[in-house]
Amino acid sequence: MATAHSTRRHPLLCFCIFLSSMLSLSHGRLTPNFKIRAVNLGGWLVTEGWIKPSLFDGIPNKDFLDGTGLQFKSVTVGKYLCAETGGGSIIVANRTVASSWETFKLWRIDETSYQLRVLNKQFVGIDSGGNGIDMVAIVADTPGRSETFEIVRNSDDLNRVRIKAPNGFFLQVKTENLVTADSKGDGSWGNDDQSVFIVTNTGGLHGEFQLTNGYGPVNAPQVMTEHWNTFIVEDDFNFISSNGINAVRIPVGWWIACDPTPPQPYVGGSLQALDNAFIWAQKYGINVIIDLHAAPGSQNGYEHSSSRDGSQEWGLSDQNIQETVNVIDFLTSRYANNPSLYAVELLNEPLSPGASLDSLNKYYNAGYNVVRKYSSTAYVIMSNRLGAIDPQELFPIAST
Numbered sequence: 001m002a003t004a005h006s007t008r009r010h011p012l013l014c015f016c017i018f019l020s021s022m023l024s025l026s027h028g029r030l031t032p033n034f035k036i037r038a039v040n041l042g043g044w045l046v047t048e049g050w051i052k053p054s055l056f057d058g059i060p061n062k063d064f065l066d067g068t069g070l071q072f073k074s075v076t077v078g079k080y081l082c083a084e085t086g087g088g089s090i091i092v093a094n095r096t097v098a099s100s101w102e103t104f105k106l107w108r109i110d111e112t113s114y115q116l117r118v119l120n121k122q123f124v125g126i127d128s129g130g131n132g133i134d135m136v137a138i139v140a141d142t143p144g145r146s147e148t149f150e151i152v153r154n155s156d157d158l159n160r161v162r163i164k165a166p167n168g169f170f171l172q173v174k175t176e177n178l179v180t181a182d183s184k185g186d187g188s189w190g191n192d193d194q195s196v197f198i199v200t201n202t203g204g205l206h207g208e209f210q211l212t213n214g215y216g217p218v219n220a221p222q223v224m225t226e227h228w229n230t231f232i233v234e235d236d237f238n239f240i241s242s243n244g245i246n247a248v249r250i251p252v253g254w255w256i257a258c259d260p261t262p263p264q265p266y267v268g269g270s271l272q273a274l275d276n277a278f279i280w281a282q283k284y285g286i287n288v289i290i291d292l293h294a295a296p297g298s299q300n301g302y303e304h305s306s307s308r309d310g311s312q313e314w315g316l317s318d319q320n321i322q323e324t325v326n327v328i329d330f331l332t333s334r335y336a337n338n339p340s341l342y343a344v345e346l347l348n349e350p351l352s353p354g355a356s357l358d359s360l361n362k363y364y365n366a367g368y369n370v371v372r373k374y375s376s377t378a379y380v381i382m383s384n385r386l387g388a389i390d391p392q393e394l395f396p397i398a399s400t
């Protein structure tokens with residue numbers, strides 16, 4: 001958007017948010033006619049695939065990212081693999097139509113190894129209490145090596161695959177009701193080969209988790225650093241300030257508080273980019289709204305909150321809420337003395353009913369107090385939940 005980057009089609013101007021004194025921002029440094037005209041720096045410090053799809057281009061097997069749904073149709077019986085009752089039971093191959101029980105969500109280990117999560121959140125493995133080859137989906141929560149499968153694609157037709165189980169053998173469909181891991185997988189790839197499946201990809205997420213885990217620990221740091229250093233630059237702030245915009249909203253992810261060594265797959269360095277933004281903001285007289293866009297556990301299951309597979313687990317425990325408060329503590333203490341800090345948005349788009357009003361009230365209350373610990377002037381933004389909610393549900397907490 002700035003002259004030096006005139007060939008970029010910049011997404012930045014797609015999002016303008018106008019906050020005026022009409023909004024229920026908690027606090028009081030309003031001068032009557034001051035209006036914020038802000039632009040959202042989306043897709044910079046929190047990945048959203050649709051904003052910059054090319055970021056994903058260098059990932060091997062980039063159609064098999066975390067959270068991608070795959071359906072497997074056996075070529076011999078012509079029916080789909082299914083986790084009976086959505087998990088907790090056997091794997092069969094007797095479904096003519098694929099929907100939720102027949103969709104396996106990927107947890108990517110590397111470009112060929114994956115764990116397969118079924119509807120009720122359990123993982124596919126081998127029935128260890130049985131004969132050692134029958135397929136089941138009963139492992140909950142923490143999959144390990146014995147739930148890790150290799151997906152081998154036919155190089156002539158990438159949608160024809162074999163699935164190699166952790167016992168070293170391939171899955172095969174002996175009958176509609178019997179799926180076992182005991183094939184050598186050395187057949188023809190033809191329609192008479194019991195170890196061959198045709199894959200339907202139901203799509204998936206393209207967020208920060210998918211991007212960093214897709215590139216893996218060796219390549220992700222370089223890709224992310226390059227992106228942070230080029231997607232938003234000082235000249236953008238210059239451009240913004242000379243075009244009648246007086247604020248930026250900067251979405252950040254919780255892992256920024258663990259910089260420079262965030263937990264895998266996240267990559268250190270986004271904090272440096274945010275530091276730069278505050279320096280530029282001060283230089284060009286721009287207000288900054290920090291927006292916690294991705295909270296630990298994901299507050300809405302969307303890619304822009306860095307959900308791994310669509311799960312939404314934010315706010316389910318007090319510990320998780322406290323971790324989120326700690327991120328706000330970290331950010332506010334770091335930037336409270338910068339005159340550009342204008343507002344802290346405690347959480348972007350929590351989704352009802354997964355994010356309960358009760359957990360949100362707890363968090364907003366604690367988050368407000370932690371901002372006030374460092375700043376008596378920064379506004380605190382408490383966003384409404386998405387979903388079927390009472391639009392006034394936050395009035396009680398916002399008015400205390």
Ligand SMILES: *[C@@H]1O[C@H](CO)[C@@H](O)[C@H](O)[C@H]1NC(C)=O
Pocket residue numbers: 084092094095176177
């Ligand atoms: C599939 O197989 C399981 C196990 O034998 C059975 O309980 C289920 O009813 C079958 N479903 C269909 C649609 O054939």
